[in-house]
Amino acid sequence: MIEAKAPGKLYIAGEYAVVETGHPAIVVAINQFVTVSVSATTGYGSIVSKQYQENSIYWQRVGDEIVFDDRDNPFHYILSAIRLTEKYAREMGHPLALYDLKVDSDLDSEDGKKYGLGSSAAVTVATVKALNEFYGLHMTADQLYKLSAIAHLDVQGNGSLGDIAASVYGGWVAYRSFDKQWLAAARRQHTITELLNRDWPQLDIELLTAPANMELLIGWTGSPASTAHLVDRIADSQTTTNKETDYQNFLHQSDAILERIIAGFRAGDLEAIQQGIRDNQDALNYLTQFSGVEIETPALLQLRKIAEQYGGAAKSSGAGGGDCGIALIDRAADVKPLLAAWTAVGIEPLPLSVHESDPHQVAQHSVR
Known part of the structure; x- marks a missing residue:
């Protein structure tokens, strides 16, 4: 069995502005984690989380239709991370396998309190990290960030992805968001492998050292x-x-x-x-x-x-x-x-x- 962890996060400064390309924020990783374990299986694979067995969903009315908003449902981030990581694995020549994937989270309390510690980013990163090891992909931290960012953006559709940076790199991070319009256009022209190896316009991630006091x-x-x-x-x-x-x-x-x-x-x-x-x-x-x-x-x-x-x-x-x-x-x-x-x-x-x-x-x- 392979196990991977990713920490939660808190924004320290720069909220909302950081959603715009190139504008800075500071985000910190905290010592509570999402843990994803992957083990090979046969017949049917599974995705299981004791925290997310019963997850609330949002919906809105568009005309007479009920339209569900899946952005607060962690399973959609897990599925997106699986889809993108396996697409990368196939590009790298790795055959795909069946597996059981289990998720355990410290980021919400045992009695269901949701603290806003970035569980969707952490579960995305932890899933990518676990499958990276499972398939032997040897991704760098930069590649883990970029693949996780794409997977998260495919579900949420907005945001800065600074929480992904905190979950990948840890510690105190000065973060400037990449150009999402560039990424949308580049995805139509490049493979996942090519995207992970390119510089992303405006993206900047600097690791900071906090004052000792x-x-x-x-x-x-x-x-x-x-x-x-x-x-x-x-x-x-x-x-x-x-x-x-x-x-x-x-x-x-x-x-x-x-x-x-x-x-x-x-x-x-x-x-x-x-x-x-x-x-x-x-x-x-x-x-x-x-x-x-x-x-x-x-x-x-x-x-x-x-x-x-x-x-x-x-x-x-x-x-x-x-x-x-x-x-x-x-x-x-x-x-x-x-x-x-x-x-x-x-x-x-x-x-x-x-x-x-x-x-x-x-x-x-x-x-x-």
Whole structure:
């Protein structure tokens, strides 16, 4: 039996802007994992997950038709990862086989709480990694990222794919998204093998080192949110409210803030990073003002204000609208009062830490 793991993620800064080609964000891998195991079989193969036996689905009405939205269903990401990896295996001359594929996830709690830790990206990456080993494909980390990104994009249709980068490379990642229009055109002209070996326009993945005195705290608001739906609503707001100038201003703000945060990581400057976190939340609040999409919920606002009272810098993580918030604080500080204050208002501190990069897997400082 072959087993592969991929960590979950949290966005630290640059949300929404990173969906656009070339705009930066910072994302971190966390030490909770999706594990995929593959074992050869005969007759019938299977895909089994104890977490996903009963999975909720979304649907909408198009005229009189019910149209299902599969983007929050993890099995569609698994199937997409299988399809793309096996297509690559055939291009590489490997015969396909029957197997049992089992999925086990730490990213949601045993009682069904969904924390927004990037389970769809992690299960995609873990599936690709497991089949990469099963078929003996010897993919590099860059190739794992690119194949997983294609598989994830085929299901979700939007997003930045920064969560895929966190699950592949681990640690703290400065990420700029590739040109998705280029990829769509290139897929009509090139094989999977050719795509995995090409440079992707605008893609940039830089591994960062956190300041030694920085601690990451994570709080869950108790309200799950759908990233895909929130990103859809931001995109829709540009066409329905004629706010393109405001949106471009937001992108410029976000870029400048993220460059300062990345410089803070390079310099090991916690205060510069903390100020950038505060500025980024202000930029997201500006996005809310003109789009009408609530990113910082009342619970996330409470999380942020409490963290500030105890010397931390905090903001919503990822698409917001619920899920998690993060706080960055000096490691020397006593965080117990902060965590107790979160708990007192119904915010659940999550006992997670950073899943560091594997130096043997990632040979490059910057990846394109």
